[in-house]
Amino acid sequence: MPTSSPFVGDSGTAGSPIRAERAVGEHGRRYDVFASDAMDTDAAEAASASAGAFALDGVHSPGRASPANMEDAGGAAAGHAARPPLAGSRSGFRRLGLRGMKQRLLVVANRLPVSANRRGEDHWSLEISAGGLVSALLGVKDVDAKWIGWAGVNVPDEIGQRALTKALAEKRCIPVFLDEEIVHQYYNGYCNNILWPLFHYLGLPQEDRLATTRNFESQFDAYKRANQMFADVVYQHYQEGDVIWCHDYHLMFLPKCLKDHDINMKVGWFLHTPFPSSEIYRTLPSRLELLRSVLCADLVGFHTYDYARHFVSACTRILGLEGTPEGVEDQGRLTRVAAFPIGIDSDRFKRALELPAVKRHINELTQRFAGRKVMLGVDRLDMIKGIPQKILAFEKFLEENPDWNDKVVLLQIAVPTRTDVPEYQKLTSQVHEIVGRINGRFGTLTAVPIHHLVAFTLPIAASISVLGPNFS
Secondary structure (H helix, E strand, O other): OOOOOOOEOOOOOEOOOOOOOOOOOOOOOOOOOOOOOOOOOHHHHHHHHHHHOOOOOOOOOOOOEOOOOOOOOOOOOOOOOOOOOOOOOHHHHOOOOEOOEOOEEEEEEEEOOEEEEEEEOOEEEEEEOOOHHHHHHOOOOOOEEEEEEEOOOOOOOHHHHHHHHHHHHOOOEEEEOOOHHHHHHHHHHHHHHHHHHHHOOOOOOHHHHHHHHHHHHHHHHHHHHHHHHHHHHHHHHOOOOOEEEEEOHHHOOHHHHHHHHOOOOEEEEEOOOOOOOHHHHOOOOOHHHHHHHHOOOOEEEEOOHHHHHHHHHHHHHHHOOEEEOOEEEEOOEEEEEEEOOOOOOHHHHHHHOOOHHHHHHHHHHHHHOOOOEEEEEEEEEOHHHOHHHHHHHHHHHHHHOHHHOOOEEEEEEEEEOOOOOHHHHHHHHHHHHHHHHHHHHHOOOOOOOEEEEEOOOOOHHHHHHHHOOOOO
8 A cells, every 4th residue: 555645746745645544432332323234334434434534643544545736637746647545444444542532423414314204293203314425424333423414394493493302312413403594595595506506517597697696695694604503503512522524515614613613623524526626616706715614624525536636726726725735734734635435335235135025126126127128217306417318318219229119118216306496396397398208209008118206215125126136
């Protein structure tokens, strides 16, 4: 395993990679939300590695990816074509104590890993939510952890808030209560209409640009207020020595809020989307404020090396700061920047294939589509997933290969998301319209070429069976 980075900084000397070691507290319990019977996997290790990477001073593991101060579009620096490995060895993620101190992890994300449904004035039911962040972080079972986030529902009354807080406490979750106006401006507005498209290189539709410009200031103010509300809840539950792990573009302002409260807090921030090139990012009006807030964190993490490199480049070009092989330096303070790839829990899928309910569903699907080749898509109903383009490509295939019309079926499973956002409502209508037109064109009385299933929650039997090896 190499011990130095192949990247070269501005000085021309080779830099060493950021060396991170997971440091967590000793304990002997499993906790509801964070305990999964299938999480002793590389995915779980990778997810939890970044949580403790900044927790130990002077304890390092070679091989962790870190960006050098490079150009956005150029790949590796001159004379060094190879990239350092993105992950250290398995032994590098072993559990360590922090100078004998028990250490807790506070996960802070926009949404809690559970969905809350009100069944009465003081009664709530909770279900595990679907989503990539939840799937990844359920692997963090070796840490004394609590999850802080919005429950996804408006709870204006104190009785409901107390009851929900009590129910969530049993799952080691702590709610942040946001009112409808804050959610509309902060979540539907700034997060989903501005940051999400920008980070995915998507421009706003022309007819929305004037309205977006007019509403930007109020949305950004709501964004900062919401981040402060998350910070206020963290303050209430923070204990000295805790590690605070902030997640995603919803909470870019949170590291600053936390450090302003206590400079000694250990704060990490991880982005679960791409980070765009500096040329794209600089079009964001609040670019300076958000970059400086993120840099208040001790460790900034990304899924890939390119995203980390783009972030360092943005700090260099927009803020005029120095990018180093280990991160970004500002007046002697170093914010470490690294890539921490997160995978899936493959063992859970393998075991689920042996469940009787899954096997029954596999048999049902096999009989239903007997004699036809099944093309499967499982995606969130999101603009970046390309569902309309996929369906139109399938239509093109049927046009050019008429012999396949009754021999192939496209099974597209789409999970709705952000249903309150107008752009996503338009996307849903567009997909339904395209599917109806193609099925009307190529379908028969007994069969249609596209099966479009919209499900808010896909049952485990169905989700596993459509991905199973017997269904292809």
